[in-house]
Amino acid sequence: MRSLTEEETRTLFTKLASYTGRSLNSLITPAEDGSQSVFRLQGSRVYYVNKDIANLSVSFPRDQLLSMGTLIGKYTKTGKFRINLTALDLLAQNARYKVWIKANGVMPLLYGGSVLKAHVARFSEDCPENAGVVILDSNDVPLGFGVTARSSAQIAKLDPTSIAVHRQADAGEYLREEDTLFTT
């Protein structure tokens, strides 16, 4: 387990910033009570974890340390960063763009479908095309995240069955991908 290198940090932050925008800063600045969270690399996986806990966890052997704090995602072999469903909490708190879906769109999303225009209840203002977006249900419960297929202006003109947001992760993965979600 170690902290990220310069390059790794850049890759990670670029990815996160596509969802969070400027509020990425709030992730890396200490909270008002003085506690600070840090990114740690274990194997190819990146965890976002309180600094105290990160310091405690060094006492465990690497191969026996399975997880700590929140899993954000992992580096692929080509050096890209793939963000994981478990980062949803983090993204939802700091998201730049959000989309709220109606009740009839919840189950299709949880079964791994994309968000259709008919399911969209509300969209963040001036959302561009291909921007990272967090998907919430009507009670503000985050259910997943994805990438917009059209800018918010264009979406209004789409027909109901066309895709509004390409799904990247959804809460249904906790069941569907139970076996592979945390394999190291």
Add this chain to the structure above:
Amino acid sequence: MGVGRRMKKQGPPAPLDESKITMLKKRKAGGAEAPPKPAPAKRRRSDADEAVSKKDAPKKKKVNGAAPKADSKEPKKQPSVTKKAVPVPMSDDDEDMEDDDDEFGDLDGISEGSMDSDDEVEGLSDLEDDNSVVDSDEEGHTRGAMFSDDEDSDAEERLTAANIEGLSRKLDAEQQEEEEAAEQEMQEAALQTNIAAPDVFADQTQQGLAPDLQLLRQRITDTIRILGDLKTLGLPGKSRTDYIDLLLDDICTYYGYTRFLAEKLFNLFTPREAFAFFEANETPRPVVIRTNTLRTNRRSLAQALINRGVVLEPVGKWSKVGLQVFESPVPLGATPEYLAGHYILQAASSFLPVMALAPQPNERVLDMASAPGGKTTYMSALMRNTGCVVANDASKPRAKGLIGNIHRLGCKNTIVTNMDARTAFPKAMGGFDRVLLDAPCTGTGVISKDPGVKTSKNERDFLAIPHMQRQLLLAAIDSVDHASKTGGYIVYSTCSVTVEENEAVVQYVLRKRPNVKIVDTGLGSFGSPGLLSYMGKTFDPKMALTRRYFPHRENVDGFYVCKLKKTAVTPVAKSDDAEPRSKGPKKARSAPSAASTDDESVDKTPIVDENGHAADFEGGAFSSFEDPEDAERIARAERNRLRRKGLNPKGVLNKPKKSKVSVSEKTSETATPSQKEETEAVASKRTSNEPKSEKKTVVKGDKKQVTTEKEEKKTAAKGKVEKKEKKSAKKASK
């Protein structure tokens, strides 16, 4: 195994069969109770007198009319009786039970009768249903026998010339009946002594046939009743053991337990309660979900689920986060709320250890056996995501589910490790404020969830598993920081009801670690106190502060919770115990002698010392260690050991040589004193008996001594020259 028999619906039995089976008993019960009830019958008698000739016809009518009433009345009465014995709600079963307990039912009907004349008739009507000929007869007797005094005066008053003849005839008849009744009563009294006994032991002959479950059940209830009052109900020739033997056999057949397990569980309770326990193991426990307070609160979760059509209510006053689910049209493990981490499916019993532990914010807490994470996430929620929760589990596949739950429920203060908690803690990390040990167990408390336990657990498991639990609990205690301002607590829990895994383990630990004491669990009066003595063993008086939970009493899974507080450092002398403990798993496999493994090695050392005198004689062969050759062999064994562990011996051994030193120390530990003496005494006499491997337990040492004796005799006979030659040849070959 599949579902138990009670879970499949068994319709009520055909009434005719039932009556045939229990007819005898019913009559006896009725007959026994009927006589001392004069009041109601008297009234009826006076009715009868008014119309002597018409007596029979209306009576019959009345009886027939009342019969259905009796039937309708009984079911109402019955459940209250059965429910007292079995607090678990079993709506389907009540009918069954009622039929089985028919003899009680009769008693009920009759005792009612004393208050109400109609009911008296009903009670008798039952009898009449069975066999009208006999019963009409009987009715007559009882009446005649009971009320002759009153009747006489009645009859005399109304004596006239017209009816004198009829009355006198009637009186004669009554007198005759009276005699008959007396006779029959005598017979019945004779039968009375062995009211159910012949039934209990009668059916045993049919061995090869598939057991008739209904009869079997009947016999179980009968036997239990007899055991409740053996003096009056038992057969003269049969002892309590016979009855218990029979009962256990029946229970094994009826519920499908192995004899061993049935006996073990049976011994925990009175026969009646044991029966209730076995019954409760056949019915599923209620489905309970726990609100994740990190994400939502109970009120809004309940609202959300109710909107989905789920029927639920708070689980009880003892928990603020539990919701009991009665029925749900949607799968509870796949609702959007579940996936968003608003709740987790968790048995009510597994709330309890965490509530007892009561972790506070900003503490460092350890969960030693944490998968699948219900308790871990509960702890995390109680700490509001502050501090640190170390969740360990020895199984990697199970740890996957644990990580999933932790992330789903949004617990950010956790570290998940996959280690053997016996050896890893406190080595890897200590100084915890609180430790939860929900130990792996035989699962005798959750038989309703996993009926496989009924057959899969054997004697060995009940030795090996408690042994492991002891090791874990010792490790847990050692991992706690006694000086913690807020904590210093250990909670030990199992989902098992047997004493071996609960009180006995705690008692052992209290002896081994005098620096811990049992404290109140803080769970209030929910549950029953731990046992203070069991089968001749007495436990610490504070064991009453621990809590036991049973499926038939609290309708939660069988569970045990004990809270310990560490008050001081573990004394240095006691830390020796940690040494053999670290080698625990090996020993557990080789010799699963539950309590005594630690003591054994200590006890046996002096025996070697004692032989110090005889060392000259015995140890002449035994003592001579050839250091260079030893070193060679020790090194080889060490390399093998490392290879077995999957390490590269070259890499490890060339570096610090630490492990090697420790190993050689270990070997010398057991035999050092004798070895020294002996080497001094017979330094010149060096024969070839040295340890063959570094794994040297005391037991082996004993064996060696025996062999050395033999060999010495041999050498005496053959001469030592030969041997030395062999020796040198060996050396040369190396």
